[in-house]
Amino acid sequence: MTVRSVIAGTGSALPARRVSNAELTETVDTTDEWIVERTGIRFRHIAAPEETTATLGADAARKAIAAAGLEPSDIGLIVLATATPDQTFPSSATKVQALLGIQDAVAFDIGAVCSGFLYAMGVADSMIRTGTAKHALVIGSETFSRILDWEDRTTCVLFGDGAGAVVLSAEKDSERGILSSSLHADGGHGELLYVDGGPSTTGTVGKLRMKGREVFRHAVTNLASVMGIALEQAEVDASEVDWVVPHQANIRILEATAKKLGLPIERVVVTVAEHANTSAASVPLALDTAIRDGRIKRGQLLVLEAMGGGFTWGATVVRY
Template sequence: MSRRAVIAGSGSALPARRISNAELAETVDTSDEWIVERTGIRFRHVAGEGETTATLATDAARRALDAAGMAAADIDLIVLATATPDQTFPATATKVQAALGIDDCVAFDVQAVCSGFLYALSVAESMIRAGGATNALVIGAETFSRILDWEDRTTCVLFGDGAGAIVLRAEEGGDAGVLSVALHADGRHNQLLYVDGGPSTTQTVGKLRMKGPEVFKHAVVNLAAVLGETLAKAGLGVADVDWVVPHQANRRILDATARKLHLAPEKVIVTVDQHANTSAASVPLAFDTAVRDGRIKRGDLLVFEAMGGGFTWGAAAIRY
């Protein structure tokens, strides 16, 4: 019988502070109408004092464990996707491990920006399928507010902070689990979406920079292509999909991708209006939101997909 990685539970966490477009417009040269028309974003959560990538990740992980009916001691692998770690090193995953009270397990970070959760999912699923792990926490967590240029209205209005987590459990046979994953990267597009700092160059954290129109064009093409690719690898088609859980970057990207695939818009989980772009956290955060409000149910066929700086992009077909 084949060994599969099955989603046993999910959880998410958001900072306490919630900022509306109107509140943002008090300090940034923008307006609610301008932001909503171009992005679909209405609110975002911003981390305050004492709230970090690790604390948000830990809260999301605890909720995922509760949903799975599992104890932290059951976990033997933590893969955490983030572009905003608490420290340059050690890995934020090890801080989560310690906070959960796990004495020993494999724990490391992956960095593929907004696609990070898909990369982390692929690594954890591969390790489970190969027998290298049995119960894994896969987490996406970010505090992008700390690398934003709050004087650049074209970028600072787009992002928020948060975390999402899933527990992957090894199961033998059955229909549920991760069916296929497709990942890609093309480093030629580095200067379209990047941070202008780093330890080995400027010795500073830096700020996020983006050429929005160019990113938009690549996103629609790449996301539609990788979604089709991952379904084909699983022997499935768009008509088989119950829900697409996409990276929540921009409502116009979500709508354009759905149109390109001839996918009914009501099958696309949308949370960008409430959370903005939370980078690696956005897919698991959107997934957990839709599970908890009853839209996503056991047995549904899901496609996770994302694209981020690099460029990196990917998708996963999952029977929940």
């Protein structure tokens, strides 16, 4: 008997405020043409003071639980991926737990920046298969607007806020579910994408810093490689993939990665124009968007992939 973690439901949440490139040009020295040509981004959502990583995560979680046909009390595990927690502690996962009214569950945060959701999926999958929980809530939620330097036009135009969530449920001998997960990290490149603060160093939150050209080069190479590894582990060929659901960092990265794999861009879920880079939230946001608009259908083969600061990167093959 084999236990698999099956995606039972998905959900997402975006802050109410939607900011266009044109609006950004009123305060940032940039243009709509410059942003679109280099990134493909046209809009991003920015959290209001009362909207936090935990509240957005809870909103996405409620939708995922409802889509799975479950109640919050059915959830036994909450893994929340974020680089922008509400507080140093308690974890944002426990805050989501309280907002959902769940009395008892395993709940914790995980930090792998843009790859965080895939790391969280891998951890939850392992815990489900060992019997820790029957139903797990995996969330990617970020309020990156809180750590942006709004005078740095090379970074502040790239990011947005949002949350995405999936419910993973244990199913015996199912053909669906997570087929493979390949996760990696190389701390030798930490200076290319980082936040210049933290409790143990500066005692401040800090601001995001990035060397974009170097990050781009590593992203294309690492993502194409890790997707190949994950597909090989799942014993499926790239030609069998129905949809790639990638981290939404930059349209050029998405196009270059698809080309390296020999996949048409039409089989890549692209939401970067509307959401910008929402870090750990970007993969579940894109996944929920494509499921709800009917592009992704039950039984289709998906590859989820991401790379983030650290560097961390990974890919997960899922039969939806």
